[in-house]
Structures are given as C-alpha cells and as structure tokens.
Amino acid sequence: NAGVTQTPKFQVLKTGQSMTLQCAQDMNHEYMSWYRQDPGMGLRLIHYSVGAGITDQGEVPNGYNVSRSTTEDFPLRLLSAAPSQTSVYFCASRIAGGTGELFFGEGSRLTVL
Amino acid sequence: GNSVTQMEGPVTLSEEAFLTINCTYTATGYPSLFWYVQYPGEGLQLLLKATKADDKGSNKGFEATYRKETTSFHLEKGSVQVSDSAVYFCALTPSYNTDKLIFGTGTRLQVFP
Numbered sequence: 001n002a003g004v005t006q007t008p009k010f011q012v013l014k015t016g017q018s019m020t021l022q023c024a025q026d027m028n029h030e031y032m033s034w035y036r037q038d039p040g041m042g043l044r045l046i047h048y049s050v051g052a053g054i055t056d057q058g059e060v061p062n063g064y065n066v067s068r069s070t071t072e073d074f075p076l077r078l079l080s081a082a083p084s085q086t087s088v089y090f091c092a093s094r095i096a097g098g099t100g101e102l103f104f105g106e107g108s109r110l111t112v113l
Numbered sequence: 114g115n116s117v118t119q120m121e122g123p124v125t126l127s128e129e130a131f132l133t134i135n136c137t138y139t140a141t142g143y144p145s146l147f148w149y150v151q152y153p154g155e156g157l158q159l160l161l162k163a164t165k166a167d168d169k170g171s172n173k174g175f176e177a178t179y180r181k182e183t184t185s186f187h188l189e190k191g192s193v194q195v196s197d198s199a200v201y202f203c204a205l206t207p208s209y210n211t212d213k214l215i216f217g218t219g220t221r222l223q224v225f226p
Contacts, residue, residue, distance in 0.1 A: 104156030
C-alpha cells in the first residue's frame with residue numbers, strides 16, 4: 001500500500017541551486033497536483049495535471065516547473081531556488097473528474113538558504 | 114474569487130468536550146466542501162465532504178452540514194479524544210473547475226486528558 005510517495009523528505013539548498021522533488025503514485029490516478037504549505041497560509045496549489053502530457057498552473061506557479069510523462073510520476077522542479085521557496089511541499093493524487101478524495105504524500109520539507 | 118475562512122487556532126479542549134471549528138466560504142455557484150485532517154508529521158487525509166446544499170458529511174464522529182444560506186460548513190464533534198489532536202483544514206472545489214481544491218489556513222486542535 002505505497003499510495004503517494006515523495007522524495008526526498010528533507011532538503012537544504014543554497015540560493016540559485018536547482019533540484020527536483022519526486023512524486024510517484026501507484027493507484028493509477030489520472031489527477032496529480034503539488035501544494036506548498038506555509039504557516040498561516042494553509043495549502044496553496046502550485047501545479048496540477050489531469051493526465052499524462054497535460055499540466056496546468058495553480059495559484060502560485062512562479063519559480064516551479066512540472067511535466068507528466070507517465071501516469072505514475074509528477075516531478076516538481078525548482079530551476080533556481082529562492083529563500084521564498086522554503087516550505088513544506090505536498091504531492092496529491094485522485095481519480096479524474098468530480099470531487100473525489102485527494103490522497104496526499106507525507107511531504108517534503110525544503111529549506112533554501 | 115473563491116476563498117475559505119477558518120477560525121483561528123489553536124483550539125484547546127479537554128477530553129470529551131464538544132468541538133466546533135467554524136468555516137465559511139466565498140464562491141460562485143455551488144462548490145463542493147471538504148474537511149481534511151493532518152496528523153503530526155503526516156500528509157492530509159479526507160475527513161468528510163458535502164457536495165450540495167443541506168448535505169451533511171460525517172465520519173469518525175465528526176459532522177459538518179453544507180449551509181448555502183450562511184455559506185458555512187462548520188465542523189463538529191460531540192466528544193473529542195486526545196487522538197483527535199491535529200490540524201483541520203476546510204476546503205472547497207468550485208463548481209466550474211473541479212481541478213482546483215482551495216484550502217483554508219487550518220485550525221490546530223489540541224485535546225488534553
């Protein structure tokens with residue numbers, strides 16, 4: 001019962017460095033998304049995908065890139081990290097369409113110095 | 114725009130006390146409404162949902178009723194336990210775009226024996 005798996009769980013970067021947060025799900029979910037969680041701000045949607053080859057922007061997409069080459073994987077790329085991207089990142093997935101339950105990973109805590 | 118407003122936390126209660134966490138929303142049309150819960154060190158999990166006015170969602174002793182007239186979806190539980198200590202998030206999905214789940218800022222609940 002792996003569900004949604006995120007790696008790494010913790011990462012420290014220097015300003016300007018790049019990195020990729022990995023997300024994989026084994027539930028054959030068409031929909032996948034990335035959120036960031038910041039104190040007092042709740043969760044904010046960064047990017048989402050409704051299927052392989054299809055991605056779209058959420059509320060706070062600037063500074064992040066995504067791609068969806070397979071149903072299972074949805075990596076989030078930071079091309080040039082900034083201190084403002086210090087946050088906890090969550091990947092989530094669900095079946096396509098409607099109002100089904102979102103299944104979340106355990107989160108990745110990123111610190112940018 | 115669409116938004117969710119939750120009461121400030123933390124909410125501190127003794128075991129077996131009655132719980133109410135207020136949630137109001139702003140949205141066009143008829144959004145679907147959700148409560149998610151985040152236990153320490155974990156991702157979010159769906160607690161309950163309601164997809165139309167006057168629907169009541171319920172799970173694990175928690176309840177919330179979709180009130181269109183007051184644009185509210187307050188979370189209640191008759192008798193809380195220490196194991197209910199967590200952060201609770203109210204969220205909505207707009208009726209015109211079910212690909213976006215919009216979260217409130219979260220309310221931390223602490224239950225003491």
